[in-house]
Amino acid sequence: MVEDICFHLHDLVQNSTAAGANNISVTISDRAAKDLITMTVEDDGKGMDRQTLGKVQDPFFTSKSFKKVGLGIPLLKATAQSCRGDFRISSRVGHGTKVSARLQKSHVDCPPLGDLMETLLTLLVGFDRINIRFAYQSDKGEFALASDDIRRQVGDLHFSHPEIQRFLKGYIHEGLGRVLIPLA
Secondary structure: OOOOHHHHHHHHHHHHHHOOOOEEEEEEEEEOOOOEEEEEEEEOOOOOOHHHHHHOOOOOOOOOOOOOOOOHHHHHHHHHHHOOOEEEEEEEOOOEEEEEEEEEOOOOOOOOOOOHHHHHHHHHHHOOOOEEEEEEEEOOEEEEEEHHHHHHHHOOOOOOOHHHHHHHHHHHHHHHHHHOOOOO
16 A cells, blocks of 8 residues: 555656656545545546556556556555545557546545645646646535646746746645645
């Protein structure tokens, strides 16, 4: 198991960028009333054929030449299944990949969400030329952002610029602060 759900989120976005994605959609639905947390990452990367899609859930398979194992997706699947949830992955060559995991929040093995604000900032700064659409939905409301909208506002400045990072941190903190479900 891993420390938190944000670890899985970061891993999936890295997979998407490694697959050549230009657009990545991330949705986290954190519904206390339904006792569920669902994370979905969808991209427009190169996608996978059926054979690769079947192997990608095997921890001893990786498409990366510099690694001998690929634990990210198998760990996410194991985490979801151990928390009375489910895991789904679909992909089409030339169209991208969609990964979704649903976990029962009250299950003893369900990891915490983690530092979503810091994870989102890290993804935006680290992949600042990728279009990331992010949505967090909870019983308290929804916070959404699109990096291409932010990019239009800041012009030629990279997200790694200190002023832009301060802006992003404040924007994310304010937006998520309104809708994050506090720990019980």
